[in-house]
Amino acid sequence: MDDVLDADVLGAARTTDALTALGVRPGDVLLVHASLRSLGPVADGARGVLGALRRAVGPAGTLVVPAFTPENSDTSPHYRERVRGLDAGAVDAVRASMEPYDPAVTPAPSMGALAEAVRTAAGAGRSAHPQTSF
Helix, strand or coil: CCCCCCCCCECHHHHHHHHHHCCCCCCCEEECCCCHHHHCCECCHHHHHHHHHHHHHCCCCEEECCCCCHHHCCCCHHHHHHHCCCCHHHHHHHHHHCCCCCCCCCCCHHHCHHHHHHHCCCCCCCCCCCCCCC
């Protein structure tokens, strides 16, 4: 039984039960952005939370997470902060060092472990927007 764990660690069944108690139902479309640190210890970490979310929405449900990439956009506040005070040559160098956006492979490092677990899961799809993808 996966929930015979440390009392402070959520196992798969308890996590799914908690989502169901919150009103998540099979077939739902669920938009989730979560801080795993705030959630607390979950068995298998982000992959465990992903599994619980998938079980809660079931095979007919849809799980959506933000997979934003402000690090990869020259219009984002993140970029503007990064280049603030730089001369034109340095700004050009920063811009040239930015990897082009590819929905299949560009990571979303500022969105957290759950977003990365969902983004890299088998069968995941990602929208094409280079800064605010889901």
